[in-house]
Amino acid sequence: MSRLHHVLAVDPVRQFVDTEGMTPYDSLVEATLAEGVMPCVVPQLRSITVGGAVAGIGIESSSFRYGLVHETVRELDVLLADSTVLTCTPDNEHRDLFFGFPNSYGTLGYALRVRADTVPVQPYVTLTHHPFTSGRSFFTALGRFCDAQVDFVEGVVFDRGSLYVTTASFVDTVPFESDYRFEHIYYRSIRERERDHLSIGDYLWRWDTDWFWCSRNLWADKPLVRRLLGRERLNSRFYQKVMRWNSRWGVARRLERLAGRYRESVIQDVVIPLQHAPEFLEFLVREIGIAPIWVCPVRHRNAQHRFPLFRLDPDKIYLNFGFWDVVHTRRMHVTGHFNRLVEEAVARHEGTKSLYSDSYYTRDAFWQQYDEQAYRALKARYDPESRFGDLYDKCVRAARARH
Ligand SMILES: Cc1cc2nc3c(=O)[nH]c(=O)nc-3n(C[C@H](O)[C@H](O)[C@H](O)COP(=O)(O)OP(=O)(O)OC[C@H]3O[C@@H](n4cnc5c(N)ncnc54)[C@H](O)[C@@H]3O)c2cc1C
Structure with a gap:
């Protein structure tokens, strides 16, 4: 699969791009x-691949208009476990796989080729940071901006009393252009300036x-x-390598234990209906x-399209809450204590959780969130011998086994 990383065609007139499944977004964006x-x-990280974003969940500040990454897909070529390759579209005989693929994490098949919608761009983007x-x-403002004439909407909560909505729009010319790739840091700029300008x-x-x-x-x-790292190492690919090395050798965990503290990684993206967002x-x-x-609004793009493994109500605005850090405690908790609290709160607030990170659901609770009946029907049709494994086993049991 790793060789399938080429952009095949960009058609600006019919507004789509055809690309192989393992194409990372930085190559796709360049093309x-x-x-x-x-x-x-x-999606915000250069290394995320198109196939990965469709098999998992991808979101960005344009999602208030276009939905999640998979809602921008027109066509998928999927490799099944028996080596058949199927073309899936929203209206052909494999539409069940087209709609069931998002959030299936490679347990139904592998995306070899993806045809996705594109939109025209202008050379620059002007950003406005609105403080609250x-x-x-x-949250009221985030909901309102989803109907405004802007191209991008997102928010950042720094703390309970310091929250910012950033709206951004395409423009042809700008008075100056900021650079957050080296000495200056983008997230700090949100609190420092009201207006900003970046190349697309x-x-x-x-x-x-x-x-x-x-x-x-x-x-x-x-x-x-x-300065020591230099521009070329200041990126998510480099940090991921360091984090993987750390989790393999447990360096941070051992240091914390020496200091008499416990740690739990809480790295989660969850979507919650706007009306439950304040609680x-x-x-x-x-x-x-x-x-x-990080708080990012998302709306279903096409009310007729239903994705059983990531169900959103087409009449609602949702907010993606992204929070990624370590919770430190003096007291020892059961494994996954804080992640479990998040899972319970997501269920309580009628939300849904992305499965890329650690999950601790019981089998029953898991299948209440994700449509088991639809998944079983897809498995029976496309992977009857379950060679690609089961979604619960891959996303929950495997994660638990890591700890
Ligand atoms: C550290 C981290 C940060 C993230 N940050 C963001 C973010 O900023 N914005 C955002 O939108 N999302 C983010 N995500 C979510 C991300 O979009 C999804 O997890 C996505 O599935 C990752 O794609 P990948 O290409 O990195 O795949 P991998 O992490 O390599 O794989 C993820 C899963 O998808 C399966 N898979 C990979 N490729 C394919 C394919 N071609 N066909 C079928 N299945 C496949 C794999 O088997 C695996 O189960 C993040 C995830 C992580 C782990």
């Missing part, structure tokens, strides 16, 4: 921007340089460390305590 277009939704001092006013390329990768704010865990927010934020601040939190 599409050269033709004056971009994929409708570009309460969750209620912040820099806008799409604004979060990658510092992996949102997670680079600070490697001290990469310090000027000296930034969910209160829960996060009170019980989990991770900040900042």
Whole structure:
């Protein structure tokens, strides 16, 4: 699969791109921007592949208009376990697989080719950062901006009393152009300036340089460390390598134990209906305590399209809450204590959780969230011998076994 990383065709007139499943988004963006277009939704990390984003869940600040990555897909070539390759579209005989593929994480088949929608771009993006001092006013504004004449909407919660909505729009010319790829840090700029201007390329990768704010865990927010690392290492690919090395050798965990502390990684993206967002934020601040939190609105693009493994109500606006950090405690908790609290709160607030990270659901609770009946029917039709394994076993049991 790793060789399937080529962009096959960009058609700016019919507004689609055809690309192989393992194409990382930075290659895809480079090829599409050269033709004056971009994929409708570009996940924030350069290394995420198109196939991975469709088999999992991908979201960005254009999702209030275009939905999740999989809602921008027109056609998929899927490799089944018996080596058959099927072309799936929303209206051919394999539409069940087309709609069942998102959030199946490779347990139904592998995406070899993806045809996805593109939109025309302009060379620059002008950003406006709107400050708020309460969750209620912040969420009301996020909902309102989803109907505004802007191209991108997202939010960041720095703490209970410091919340920002950022709206952004395409423009042809700008008075100046900021650079957050080396000495300056994008997330800090949100609180420092009301207006900002970036090239479209820099806008799409604004979060990658510092992996949102997670680079600070490697001290990469310090000027000296930034200079030592240099521009070429300030990106999510480099940080992921370091984090993988750390989790393999358990370095941070051992150091914390020596200091008499316990740690649990809470790395989650969850979507919550807008109307429950204020209470969910209160829960996060009170019980989990991770900040900042990335908040991104998402709406179903096509009310007729239903994705059984990631069900959203087409009449609702949802907010993706992304929170990625370590919770430190003096007291020992059962494994996954804080992640379990998040899972319970997501269910309580009628939300859904992405499965890329650690999950602790019981089998019953898991299949209440994700449509078991539809999944079983897909498995029976497309992977009857279950050679690709089961979604629960892959996303929950495997994660538990790691700890
Ligand atoms: C550290 C981290 C940060 C993230 N940050 C963001 C973010 O900023 N924005 C965002 O939108 N999403 C984010 N995500 C979610 C991400 O989009 C999904 O997890 C996605 O599935 C990752 O794709 P990948 O190409 O990196 O695949 P991998 O992580 O390599 O694989 C993820 C899963 O998808 C399966 N898979 C991979 N390729 C295919 C394919 N071609 N066909 C079928 N199945 C396949 C794999 O078997 C695996 O189960 C993040 C995930 C992680 C782990």
